[in-house]
Amino acid sequence: MPKDIIGKCLLLDLIKRADMSQIELSELTGISKQQINEYISNSRTMSLFNAKIIANVLRCSIDDLYEWKL
Structure with missing residues (x-):
């Protein structure tokens, strides 16, 4: 993806909202x-x-993972 259309990653906020840790997300996704x-x-x-x-793990849209400059 071109970097000029992708803004800040919102993953940390989504992880917190899901009451999850980065370690839990890692274990659930295999990433x-x-x-x-x-x-x-x-x-x-x-x-x-x-x-x-x-x-899928965070039950959100892919669009929710980043700020988009479109």
């Missing part, structure tokens, strides 16, 4: 804790596949 942390710090952008897995 490493390091990778989850990289998403939260905006040093890495989620693949569509990982975004779908995370959205």
Whole structure:
């Protein structure tokens, strides 16, 4: 995805809203804790596949995972 249309990752807020920890999200998704942390710090952008897995676990839309500049 082009970085110029993707804003801040909102994953930390969604994890808190779900009353979940980053470790729990990692365990439920199979995505490493390091990778989850990289998403939260905006040093890495989620693949569509990982975004779908995370959205399913957090019961949200893929669109909810980032601020979008569209």
